Amino acid sequence: MVDQTEAPASVAAEGGVQPMNMIQALNSALHVKMAEDPNVLSFGEDAGYFGGVFRVTDQLQQKHGLTRSFDTPISECGLVAAAIGMGAYGLRPVVEIQFADYIYPAYDQIVSEAAKMRYRSGGQFTSPIVVRSPYGGGIFGGQTHSQSPESLFTHIAGLKVVIPSNPYDAKGLLTASIEDGDPVIFLEPKRLYNGPFDGWHQKPVSPWKAQPSAQVPTGKYTVPIGEAAVVREGSDVTILCYGTMVWVSLAGAEHAGVDAEVIDLRTLVPLDIATIEASVKKTGRCVIVHEAPKTSGYGAELSALVQERCFYHLEAPIGRVAGWDTPYPHAFEWEYFPGPERVAAALKAVMTGGAR
Amino acid sequence: MTRNTQPLSLRVPEPSGRPGDAPDFSHLKLDAAGALDRPAIDARPVQMLDLAFRLIRVLDDEGNALGAWNPRLDAETLKKGLKAMILTRAFDDRMHRAHRQGKTSFYMKCTGEEAIAVAQGMILSREDMGFPTYRQQGLLIARGYPLVDMMNQIYSNASDPIKGRQLPIMYSAKDYGFFTISGNLGTQVPQAVGWAMASAYKGDDKIAIAWIGDGATAEGDFHNALTFASVYRAPVILNVVNNQWAISSFQGIAGGMETTFASKAIGYGLPALRVDGNDFLAVWAATQWAEERARSNQGATVIELFTYRGAPHSTSDDPSRYRPGDEHEKWPLGDPIARLKQHLIALGEWSEEQQAEAEAEAVAQVRAAGKESEAIGTLGQSRPSVKTMFEEVYATEDWRLTEQRREVGV
Numbered sequence: 141m142v143d144q145t146e147a148p149a150s151v152a153a154e155g156g157v158q159p160m161n162m163i164q165a166l167n168s169a170l171h172v173k174m175a176e177d178p179n180v181l182s183f184g185e186d187a188g189y190f191g192g193v194f195r196v197t198d199q200l201q202q203k204h205g206l207t208r209s210f211d212t213p214i215s216e217c218g219l220v221a222a223a224i225g226m227g228a229y230g231l232r233p234v235v236e237i238q239f240a241d242y243i244y245p246a247y248d249q250i251v252s253e254a255a256k257m258r259y260r261s262g263g264q265f266t267s268p269i270v271v272r273s274p275y276g277g278g279i280f281g282g283q284t285h286s287q288s289p290e291s292l293f294t295h296i297a298g299l300k301v302v303i304p305s306n307p308y309d310a311k312g313l314l315t316a317s318i319e320d321g322d323p324v325i326f327l328e329p330k331r332l333y334n335g336p337f338d339g340w341h342q343k344p345v346s347p348w349k350a351q352p353s354a355q356v357p358t359g360k361y362t363v364p365i366g367e368a369a370v371v372r373e374g375s376d377v378t379i380l381c382y383g384t385m386v387w388v389s390l391a392g393a394e395h396a397g398v399d400a401e402v403i404d405l406r407t408l409v410p411l412d413i414a415t416i417e418a419s420v421k422k423t424g425r426c427v428i429v430h431e432a433p434k435t436s437g438y439g440a441e442l443s444a445l446v447q448e449r450c451f452y453h454l455e456a457p458i459g460r461v462a463g464w465d466t467p468y469p470h471a472f473e474w475e476y477f478p479g480p481e482r483v484a485a486a487l488k489a490v491m492t493g494g495a496r
Numbered sequence: 497m498t499r500n501t502q503p504l505s506l507r508v509p510e511p512s513g514r515p516g517d518a519p520d521f522s523h524l525k526l527d528a529a530g531a532l533d534r535p536a537i538d539a540r541p542v543q544m545l546d547l548a549f550r551l552i553r554v555l556d557d558e559g560n561a562l563g564a565w566n567p568r569l570d571a572e573t574l575k576k577g578l579k580a581m582i583l584t585r586a587f588d589d590r591m592h593r594a595h596r597q598g599k600t601s602f603y604m605k606c607t608g609e610e611a612i613a614v615a616q617g618m619i620l621s622r623e624d625m626g627f628p629t630y631r632q633q634g635l636l637i638a639r640g641y642p643l644v645d646m647m648n649q650i651y652s653n654a655s656d657p658i659k660g661r662q663l664p665i666m667y668s669a670k671d672y673g674f675f676t677i678s679g680n681l682g683t684q685v686p687q688a689v690g691w692a693m694a695s696a697y698k699g700d701d702k703i704a705i706a707w708i709g710d711g712a713t714a715e716g717d718f719h720n721a722l723t724f725a726s727v728y729r730a731p732v733i734l735n736v737v738n739n740q741w742a743i744s745s746f747q748g749i750a751g752g753m754e755t756t757f758a759s760k761a762i763g764y765g766l767p768a769l770r771v772d773g774n775d776f777l778a779v780w781a782a783t784q785w786a787e788e789r790a791r792s793n794q795g796a797t798v799i800e801l802f803t804y805r806g807a808p809h810s811t812s813d814d815p816s817r818y819r820p821g822d823e824h825e826k827w828p829l830g831d832p833i834a835r836l837k838q839h840l841i842a843l844g845e846w847s848e849e850q851q852a853e854a855e856a857e858a859v860a861q862v863r864a865a866g867k868e869s870e871a872i873g874t875l876g877q878s879r880p881s882v883k884t885m886f887e888e889v890y891a892t893e894d895w896r897l898t899e900q901r902r903e904v905g906v
């Protein structure tokens with residue numbers, strides 16, 4: 141891991157550094173931004189008094205008031221649309237969709253409205269909203285509590301898509317998203333909420349405390365949108381991944397005994413193409429890992445980009461490890477979830493010329 | 497020129513009590529048992545507007561059945577209903593414990609709401625289609641669906657009727673008139689309307705019945721359902737189960753502060769009944785009224801079933817963090833099982849001994865089913881073949897799934 145304990149220059153002078161898990165880091169981002177800017181609101185189903193079913197919005201109402209952090213009706217379409225209206229007025233709403241699987245009722249408002257507001261109004265209106273939502277598998281949630289919908293949003297012009305993989309990035313990226321003038325889809329890997337994931341389902345999970353990225357400044361800082369992180373330097377092959385799959389990829393590289401360079405994309409739109417290009421040109425090989433189904437997943441886009449820009453540097457076909465093209469089944473969560481073995485197999489395949 | 501010089505302010509509804517407060521139900525206006533008239537089944541919705549705002553009740557506090565809505569059920573039917581409610585509660589208790597023991601990943605009880613699914617499941621036939629949400633397990637139980645199959649589903653074991661795919665409690669039982677449950681709230685309600693439209697289109701005599709929670713009525717799907725039901729006069733019964741809480745949000749957040757859920761039907765020109773959901777007889781009578789109406793081609797009825805969610809929302813929930821701890825005990829409409837028991841005793845058809853016997857019998861029945869199901873396996877101990885993960889995504893497997901299945905080695 142890159143050492144992220146050193147606080148960047150943007151950290152508020154009064155703040156120290158504290159161990160936080162991802163939930164606490166996201167919560168801290170919201171507290172800090174709401175204290176700083178009265179235009180920032182946070183709302184969603186069970187997100188007010190109770191502080192959200194995952195506790196990300198804990199104490200916001202108690203600290204910042206009933207009209208700044210409140211429960212909404214169970215109407216994803218309604219709450220996102222209300223956020224769009226508020227954003228047009230000049231507020232900075234941060235809305236929670238309880239599970240990413242429930243973003244679909246709001247899909248029209250996000251895709252047809254928020255995404256196109258600036259463009260269609262000739263810049264007169266904007267939609268500076270953040271739609272936060274836990275996504276992905278790992279909690280035996282079955283098909284309606286486990287999906288990874290990111291590619292549906294990367295396909296839509298006008299939206300930014302951000303996915304952190306550790307507490308430090310989570311707070312910095314959420315802060316940057318709130319400050320961003322465009323609509324941001326902010327997907328939180330719920331498998332990583334309480335602790336990092338060693339990639340192996342059978343092994344006990346260690347607490348975030350043991351990870352340098354859990355040393356989170358209590359004050360304000362940002363992690364810029366559009367910059368990937370090289371979380372492991374290597375020379376044999378580049379792994380492109382994000383969210384939970386960063387941890388699975390690290391475990392997979394270790395399992396395969398391959399000197400992989402692991403790139404945590406952190407933001408899918410805008411994408412840090414320079415870091416990707418430089419890495420693949422250096423290693424000559426590329427494996428893409430994501431949890432969403434393979435067909436038309438974000439890996440397809442990444443693969444095309446790498447092929448367009450690095451074709452003459454590639455020594456093997458690009459490998460893809462992804463969820464299967466099936467709904468997420470309750471009893472087969474671990475067979476569905478791409479694990480280190482599948483990553484290792486893909487790494488070995490690209491190292492030996494990519495034969496399937 | 498006038499100008500609004502007053503600063504505006506935002507209202508956010510709040511419940512009458514939070515943890516540590518005494519439960520306060522003083523805002524509820526409860527009609528006495530037998531107080532309301534029963535309109536003819538061909539009454540026009542505008543002639544019965546008050547039924548959307550008041551509360552149809554049959555059983556009084558002493559267990560007497562009163563008034564025009566008394567369905568005058570025979571003792572055998574009442575006993576059958578009581579036993580099904582007792583069995584539903586015993587099943588819930590066992591499965592909730594099974595979750596605590598790590599045998600499954602999730603469970604949801606319907607404590608306090610048993611009268612609803614049991615009575616309604618008994619009234620409609622298996623040829624009709626129920627479009628349930630996740631608190632209508634009483635419907636399967638009342639119709640004699642095998643408890644062991646319910647448990648196999650909850651354990652995602654090798655005998656799970658839906659092959660380990662669904663979250664526990666998301667049953668699917670076509671032969672029992674039980675549509676496959678979706679985790680996405682509210683989606684089943686407009687589908688029920690479509691199913692009912694199909695029956696009418698085909699000239700059949702089947703009707704549909706759907707359930708939705710008070711919280712989920714805020715979803716657009718609920719309003720789509722009312723529009724279609726009204727426009728096409730679909731033979732469907734649309735139930736709103738108002739159990740006061742949607743996870744941590746009280747019913748005021750869903751729009752229950754300014755009006756009742758039943759009254760949402762009025763703007764769509766649909767008849768609406770607001771009913772004591774803890775009163776087996778009132779639930780029965782209202783449902784029968786709506787059923788007759790649908791079967792005689794007069795279209796849809798909206799029924800608000802006024803009740804209280806006694807248990808946590810699910811095994812992932814802790815209600816003591818957002819509502820007064822003893823709110824359920826103080827619920828002024830009592831407990832549906834206790835009330836029907838009291839009624840049967842008042843009729844001279846039941847006794848405390850018979851009640852204790854029925855409870856013991858239910859526990860034994862659930863225990864026997866539990867042993868059978870656990871012998872097949874609890875979550876993770878036994879599963880359908882991994883191959884089934886790739887089946888039924890489409891009617892026939894395409895090359896992608898074939899390749900992916902082979903990659904898993906099955």
Ligand SMILES: Cc1ncc(C[n+]2csc(CCOP(=O)(O)OP(=O)(O)O)c2C)c(N)n1
Pocket residue numbers: 185214238242245631679680681708709710711712713737739741742743805809
């Ligand atoms: C579309 C959608 N949004 C959010 C959720 C998460 N969720 C599951 S149950 C629930 C509360 C539902 O409350 P209510 O409709 O009142 O039914 P009850 O649980 O009280 O029976 C929520 C928000 C969901 N399942 N589907």
